[in-house]
Amino acid sequence: MEKLSGADMLIRALQDEGVEYLFGYPGGAVLHIYDALFNQEKIKHILVRHEQGATHMADGYARATGRTGVVLVTSGPGATNAITGIATAYMDSIPMVVISGQVQSHLIGTDSFQETDMIGVSRPVVKHSFLVKEARDIPETIKKAFFIASSGRPGPVVVDIPKDKTNPNDLFEYKYPKSVSLRSYNPSQKGHTGQIQKAVDLLLKAEKPMIYSGGGVILGEASNALTALTRKLGFPITNTLMGLGGFPGTDQQFLGMLGMHGTYEANNAMHHCDVLLAVGARFDDRITNTPSMFCPNAKIIHIDVDPASISKTIRADIPIVGDVAVILKEMTDLVNNKKSKKPDKTLISKWWDQIALWREQDCLKIKRTAEDDQIIKPQDGVKAVYEATRGEAFVTSDVGQHQMFAALYYPFDEPRKWINSGGLGTMGFGLPSAMGAQIAFPESTVVCITGEGSIQMNIQELSTCSQYELPIKIINLNNQSLGMVKQWQDMQYEGRHSHSYMDSLPDFVGLAESYGHKGFKIQSRSDLEPVLNEVFSIKDKLVFVDIMVDPKEHVYPMLVAPNGSMRDMWLEKGVRT
Amino acid sequence: MRRIVSVLLENESGALSRLIGLFAQRGYNIETLTVAPTEDHTLSRLTLTTVAGDDEIEQITKQVNKLVEVVKLVDLSEGDHVERELMLIKVKAKNDQREEIKRVADIFRGQIVDVVHDAYTIQLTGTSEKIDAFVKALPQDSVAEVVRSGVLGLSRGEKALSI
Numbered sequence: 090m091e092k093l094s095g096a097d098m099l100i101r102a103l104q105d106e107g108v109e110y111l112f113g114y115p116g117g118a119v120l121h122i123y124d125a126l127f128n129q130e131k132i133k134h135i136l137v138r139h140e141q142g143a144t145h146m147a148d149g150y151a152r153a154t155g156r157t158g159v160v161l162v163t164s165g166p167g168a169t170n171a172i173t174g175i176a177t178a179y180m181d182s183i184p185m186v187v188i189s190g191q192v193q194s195h196l197i198g199t200d201s202f203q204e205t206d207m208i209g210v211s212r213p214v215v216k217h218s219f220l221v222k223e224a225r226d227i228p229e230t231i232k233k234a235f236f237i238a239s240s241g242r243p244g245p246v247v248v249d250i251p252k253d254k255t256n257p258n259d260l261f262e263y264k265y266p267k268s269v270s271l272r273s274y275n276p277s278q279k280g281h282t283g284q285i286q287k288a289v290d291l292l293l294k295a296e297k298p299m300i301y302s303g304g305g306v307i308l309g310e311a312s313n314a315l316t317a318l319t320r321k322l323g324f325p326i327t328n329t330l331m332g333l334g335g336f337p338g339t340d341q342q343f344l345g346m347l348g349m350h351g352t353y354e355a356n357n358a359m360h361h362c363d364v365l366l367a368v369g370a371r372f373d374d375r376i377t378n379t380p381s382m383f384c385p386n387a388k389i390i391h392i393d394v395d396p397a398s399i400s401k402t403i404r405a406d407i408p409i410v411g412d413v414a415v416i417l418k419e420m421t422d423l424v425n426n427k428k429s430k431k432p433d434k435t436l437i438s439k440w441w442d443q444i445a446l447w448r449e450q451d452c453l454k455i456k457r458t459a460e461d462d463q464i465i466k467p468q469d470g471v472k473a474v475y476e477a478t479r480g481e482a483f484v485t486s487d488v489g490q491h492q493m494f495a496a497l498y499y500p501f502d503e504p505r506k507w508i509n510s511g512g513l514g515t516m517g518f519g520l521p522s523a524m525g526a527q528i529a530f531p532e533s534t535v536v537c538i539t540g541e542g543s544i545q546m547n548i549q550e551l552s553t554c555s556q557y558e559l560p561i562k563i564i565n566l567n568n569q570s571l572g573m574v575k576q577w578q579d580m581q582y583e584g585r586h587s588h589s590y591m592d593s594l595p596d597f598v599g600l601a602e603s604y605g606h607k608g609f610k611i612q613s614r615s616d617l618e619p620v621l622n623e624v625f626s627i628k629d630k631l632v633f634v635d636i637m638v639d640p641k642e643h644v645y646p647m648l649v650a651p652n653g654s655m656r657d658m659w660l661e662k663g664v665r666t
Numbered sequence: 667m668r669r670i671v672s673v674l675l676e677n678e679s680g681a682l683s684r685l686i687g688l689f690a691q692r693g694y695n696i697e698t699l700t701v702a703p704t705e706d707h708t709l710s711r712l713t714l715t716t717v718a719g720d721d722e723i724e725q726i727t728k729q730v731n732k733l734v735e736v737v738k739l740v741d742l743s744e745g746d747h748v749e750r751e752l753m754l755i756k757v758k759a760k761n762d763q764r765e766e767i768k769r770v771a772d773i774f775r776g777q778i779v780d781v782v783h784d785a786y787t788i789q790l791t792g793t794s795e796k797i798d799a800f801v802k803a804l805p806q807d808s809v810a811e812v813v814r815s816g817v818l819g820l821s822r823g824e825k826a827l828s829i
Contacts, residue, residue: 208680213691217734220680237734272829273676273737397728400721 090262095224096125096255098263099188102231104131105265108159110150110528111135112143116163117203118190121255135528135557138549140167142521144174145547148183149525152508153483155310157184157239158525164190165203168249169210173515175245176214180512181331182308184243186234187211191220191251207249216244224254225261232266241276242395243308276394280411280419288390288407289423291364293430297386297440298324299362301347301376304331304511305369305393311414312336312504315368318421322432325444327355329370330496331511338500339480344444345453348376349648350493353452353658354444356646359384360656361443367391369413372403373512382654392416452646453497456661463613467491467566467638470617471498474536474564477621482534482562483526485509487519487543490572493644495538517546520563524550527559534562534625541567541591541635551604554631562624563633565597568640576643580659601633608633668697669723670742670749670819672827673712673730677703681735685712688733694718694726698751698794698816709737709829715794715817740827742819749819753790753797756811760784763805774800785810 093101099122103111111134115123126134137143140162147158158178162171168189178185191197192204208218217237219230230248238246292298300322306315312335319326319336326336327347336343345352347359359365365387370376377383380402391398391405392413399408409416424432455468471494474482484499485508486492492509501507508526510518523537537544544565554561574589598608607630611620617636624632649657649665659665675681682701689696694716701712718726723741731739742749759767764786771778771788774796780787790800794817801809821827 209683212684212687218680271734274734395732397725397732401725404721 090264092260093263094121094125094255094257094260095227095250096121096257098224098227098261099231099250099255100125100129100132101263102228102265103159104129106231106235108132111159111161112137112146112150112525113161114140114143114163114167116167116190118164118192118252119161121252121257122161122188122190122250124257125255134161135553137521138552139547140170141174141517142547142550142553144171144185144187145177145515145518145521146525146528147185148174148178148518149485149508149522150529151178151183151185151525152522153505153526154529155505157186157235160185160187162187162189163203164192164207165205167203168205168207172211172214175211175247177510177513177515177518178245179214179216181304181510182243183245184239185245186231186238187245187247189247189249191249193253194251195253197251207247211247214245215247218247218249221248221250221254224256224259227254228263228265229269232269233271236269237271237274277396277410278412278415280392280409280416282419284407284409285416285419286423288366288409289420291388291390291407292322292324292366293424293432295364296436297361297363298322298366298437299358299364299387300324300326300366300368301329301359301370302326302332302335302368303329303370305413306332306335307504309369309394309413311369311417314414314417314421318417318424321421321424323434323437324366325358325441327351327359329373329376329511330509332370333496333507334501334504335369337502339502343500346496347655348373349378350497350644350646351648352497353450353646353660354447356648356655356658357447358444360654362387365389367405368417369393371398372401374402377403378648378650378653378655378657385654450660452660461639463615465611465614465617465636465638466642467494467568467572468498468642469614470564470566470636470638471495471538473617473621474538475499476618477625478534478536482506482536483508483523483530485519485523485526485535485537487537487539487546488514488516489540489543490568490576490642490644491538491540491543491566493573494566499538516543519543520547520561521550523561523563524554524559527561528557536562536564538564538566540572541565541569541594541597542571548600551601551606551631555605558629559631560627560629561631563631565633565635566638567594567597567635568638568642569594570640572640572642573644579643597633597635601631606631606633608635610635610637612637667717667719668743669716669718670747670817671714671716671727671730672740672742672819673714673736674704674738674827674829675710675712675733676735676737677708677710678735681710682712684733684735685730688729692725692729694722698814700816700818713816713818737829738827740821742821746822747819748822749793749817750791751794751797751817752815753800754779754813755788755790755801755809757786757788757804758784758808758810759786763808766805767808770800770803774803776800
């Protein structure tokens with residue numbers, strides 16, 4: 090049998106796992122590993138400028154493709170810099186394997202140079218982690234890491250490897266296991282048949298049904314199954330921020346996003362429904378508003394692969410644990426079954442009439458006075474990007490007002506096209522995650538919708554973009570302030586804008602050009618369409634588009650809190666339901 | 667309500683800190699905790715008591731079950747079970763108090779495991795309530811030092827927590 094060092098075994102194991110890209114940054118504890126990487130061509134290494142960028146790139150790659158993203162960082166600061174990205178992936182259940190170097194085994198615990206307890210530091214934000222104790226365990230550990238990261242409810246897995254375990258002079262027999270089984274880890278797959286039948290019976294009797302689906306539909310590759318069932322039933326549907334694209338965003342049955350900045354019709358339909366089908370969603374606090382006032386008249390069916398997500402904040406009447414795609418398919422089969430009762434469209438026609446009335450509110454209409462005809466509203470920017478890309482781009486975002494505007498004004502017809510940090514809300518996520526998506530799909534249009542606050546949190550990656558010629562289009566909705574913070578200060582702190590302004594901004598066009606990219610600045614609404622058309626005709630270059638938008642704009646609708654239900658919303662400044 | 671959660675987990679370094687960390691991270695309390703390897707040395711048995719309502723204990727058991735190193739888990743307080751705690755207690759016992767303390771220990775079926783001229787060390791097993799009652803029954807200010815094992819438990823009948 091072939092004999093390899095720990096470092097070579099690691100790289101071979103990653104190759105055998107089918108890893109295409111490794112996002113990383115070298116350092117003392119991973120020098121042996123980088124040397125092993127030097128002598129091969131199968132895995133392409135992307136040299137980032139900061140380890141946080143590496144984790145978000147791997148994350149964006151994973152979200153765009155469904156495959157596990159892989160990161161390689163050194164010990165100490167390399168590892169701690171990766172933590173924000175690991176936590177981001179953890180909150181959104183993204184499959185990721187992070188390999189961190191560790192100081193030599195005999196130095197562990199002595200406060201040695203660049204030592205940090207990575208297993209301890211990362212513990213609350215990983216699905217699982219491994220400290221490699223014996224070099225011969227490396228292949229099996231890697232196999233386990235990928236298995237755990239990508240199965241059940243996915244998540245990040247850390248593999249911490251002390252430097253001496255990768256010593257090129259210590260050789261071991263290499264064999265990559267075909268499969269692994271863990272007696273203590275067995276993610277459930279198939280839903281309970283009796284529960285599924287009960288759920289279908291309840292749905293077919295509903296007069297005011299509502300479907301609410303989340304990121305689990307995207308992660309579980311269940312959007313086709315969800316779309317088929319929803320169309321068959323003829324029910325209204327809403328998606329969470331993480332679930333956008335799980336059902337076609339331009340479909341008549343789609344009521345838009347729900348939650349804190351959800352649409353008037355989606356939030357009202359949630360509040361008034363009599364049967365709620367929740368699929369791969371976790372009743373997050375940004376959805377439910379006050380839990381005790383949530384869906385007061387509804388029987389709740391909750392499908393999720395993670396039993397701990399069920400009845401965590403809102404009690405489910407019919408819980409179904411298992412793979413969402415399999416369960417939705419089974420439900421559709423039951424509905425199609427000749428013997429069962431057919432969906433009765435007349436039963437829900439009054440409900441659709443009510444929804445039509447809510448839709449007349451036209452809650453996403455951009456409000457504009459005659460004087461500000463040429464002022465660009467951030468919503469105008471997003472809509473213009475939608476037009477210029479015909480709604481077909483991968484869109485990543487950072488965190489804040491621009492994220493909500495992107496989610497509300499760029500409807501997604503397909504899963505995996507919308508990439509954002511929903512759970513952790515990580516500023517600085519947009520650019521590196523766009524890079525991961527662009528690396529996975531070099532021919533596709535990838536847009537990063539960001540703001541001048543967020544983009545500066547990982548702006549160093551513009552350099553990485555030059556190195557790997559990533560033609561991302563960065564849309565900077567520049568309102569010269571931390572818009573979402575400012576909005577809350579306007580609404581809850583009597584307009585005291587404590588440190589929510591962005592002073593000393595760089596000339597973004599000049600900055601982009603200094604890295605070898607192209608830059609455009611847009612200041613007038615009439616320039617939006619022509620300039621963006623030009624921007625998206627540039628296929629071989631990164632373009633930074635700095636759009637000066639109305640700094641006073643707020644995101645609406647917005648749920649009234651505290652002590653509000655989902656039907657209690659602010660609809661515009663000073664106007665509420 | 668007080669719950670006794672008994673867990674079989676992989677006997678690996680880091681497994682315990684993951685479980686304890688989970689409790690801290692999610693704001694669950696731990697009243698007592700005891701852990702040791704089982705007859706199968708690849709497994710540890712951990713028993714903890716916590717105070718939680720029905721919804722909370724459901725979340726706790728689900729979250730603990732999610733940990734990759736947790737093999738099996740049971741909430742013993744859900745059904746009939748036997749529970750015991752062990753206490754070693756050092757009691758100041760001088761002159762006329764020596765007889766009284768020995769008598770109380772006998773009543774509670776405690777065993778005196780070490781004797782010096784002015785102190786006894788007493789071993790006592792039983793439910794936590796019995797142990798509390800014993801400490802209360804001792805003469806005031808006589809207790810010098812107490813160490814308790816935390817609660818151990820098994821379900822009654824044939825049913826066993828094993829793999």
